[in-house]
Amino acid sequence: MAIAASARSAIRATLACAVVASAAAVVTAPSTTLAQEAQPPAVAPAATTREPGTQQITILLVRELVDRLPPLSLLDQPPKDDGIAGARLAIDDNNTTGRFLKQSFSLDTLEASDPAQLIADTVARVDKGAGFVVADVAPDTLVKLADALAGKQAVIFNTSAADERLREEDCRANVKHTAPSYSMLADALGQYLAVKRWRNWLMITGSNADDKLWADALRRAAKRFGHKIVEEREFKYEVGSRRSDGGYEQIQQQIPSFLQGAAAHDIVIVADAARLFADYFPYRTWEARPVAGSAGLFATAWHPAVELWGGTQFQNRFKRLANRNMRPLDYNVWTAVRSVGEAATRRRSADAKDLISYMLTPEFEIAAFKGRKLTYRDWNGQLRQPLLVATDKLHATVSPQPEFLHQFSELDTLGVDKPETRCRAYAK
């Protein structure tokens, strides 16, 4: 587990050990008298006291440290362990199951701000046998990483990038996506607005490249589900310092005047991928209209208030582990790490080649607190999943909406479907 190539990896090794140890602690915590007999050898820190015959599975979490502008609301500031905590919970869950099958899971984290370094480190780890790479990296890095690992015995899970091109023209056969794409998020919202018959959209788009991608997906959803974008406006916004005393006085004037004189609309749709300004819009519109998209009502893979489908225990386990709410990135990472665990359980194997090929079969499915089985699309590696359409406090609904049918899976009404895909890597 420990690789002493650099100072960074020394830290990594310590981290990974800490994770394994905490998994053991969780299992044996309930009773001290029980701990001795309850703790199966497989759960003990596997690197040191591994029972003969225990299958060891290491999952590599690869994080690109990107300088991002902070989101507008203090409530949305990402914690330092965003995503990592989701991985730790999944490792714990995998180990609780694994101890019955003599399988032991551990987590190893690579972090770097230089993509080239990150890719080189990852390749080195894969060459030493790490087969499962869970990535929280920028879209360009993901493609380069996938190409660097092409032909090797490894699979990458994209847990954070929503960009359509990663599933379409730039798709790679060694990449799976647990993060929903922009089009899935837009379709989840678009379906619900169709059910509500809030058909006339006034669309506001930010100036960043990601905002344009998000807006493209929303336009596509509008067309698919019979909405009309009555007008589009670009919100040119200099973020500046997120925090300053005062500020609401100006915003209170700026937002309504920005929206003044727009064509008649039912709803204001704001495309602001990084949530840098969208939260300025609710309750400040010129007309009394709801806001959706990046503020107000939004689509998401996970929400900290969801208790549907056994979610309560899942949320509780996470909070006990991380002392905070579970965020969508944590959920996407959890699902990726659990996918490996589920494959290992079903195949009773730790062999990367075996597990990767099993994850490509139609039999592979996972339960991830979405009320139905989740599977990966066989044409681009995207995880099919219901999406929550929510406000900050609570989900309003879950899409796909029952009104939208599909010949194979209703979940394929969200996002780019098989007949439309431009991904060719999986066809080979």
Add this chain to the structure above:
Amino acid sequence: MTNKLRGVLPALTLASVVLAASPAAAYTVFVTNEKDNTISVLDSVKLEVVNTLKVGARPRGITLSRDNKWLLVCTSDDNRVEVYDAKTLAPVKHLPSGPDPELFIFHPSGNPLYIANEDDNLVTVVDVQNDKVLEEIPVGVEPEGMGISPDGKILVNTSETTNMAHFIDTATHKIFDNVLVDTRPRVAEFTPDGSQVWVSSEIGGTVTIIETATRKQLGKIKFEIQGITPDAIQPVGVRMTQDGKWAFVALGPANRIAIIDAKTFQVVKYVLVGQRVWQLGLTPDDKLLFTTNGTSNDVTVIDVEKQRAVKSIKVGRYPWGVVVAPF
């Protein structure tokens, strides 16, 4: 006052049954309402709610002591098992249960009680006479279903995220085998002769039949309903008639129960009930089956012989568990 009334009611209904020489005996049906923090008490002849009992937070699993004196409820959010006098409904005591109890089952001898702690990956063994936790058995992630062999020697627990049926020796409290089943196993039910365990998998959409002696899979029941998407067929509750002829499986958001020939494992009929049907309860004479329909807030009564629904009865919000008392 309500207690007095309650005491009188069963006596009255019993009398009326005798007088009318009705073919159906009068039983009391208890239904937990997860959202309301109440238990609806139904009369199996009148087929109506005759009483509503306030209980602790988030009542789910419900059962009777083997001597039928106590009514026990898992009040999950209060982290305890509440015990009521089954006839008077007077509170008796609370049992220590471990955190977040969801489902439980008594040893055939009447003691101990085995409780699945969904939030803590444990099965807690409780001595109900001395209110003592005897043992905590670590199991898989999110333990839920609990079945016990008729001879009391084998306890089976299912864990929802680990996807296993854990076979536990009740003498040693040790797991002696783990059987992998389809995703999200919810309920484990022994056949009356103890030779098989039926395990429902909610997300997997199947019921796995395991031979108790060998832990080998004897069969797997799959369900197919015209006009219902396969993902919506989510088996949860499993019950069997004492003669071992019929099995019933609640299919969740498919809004139906399946009636299965327990010998051939073939589905013979689907019966439409309420929405998101989860748990099932049979009357002691196996003539009526009660289903809890979570999102339609009602209970459907099924005539077992005619294999059809006879009535739906409105209860509280999000009815979850059901048990029928022989009085």
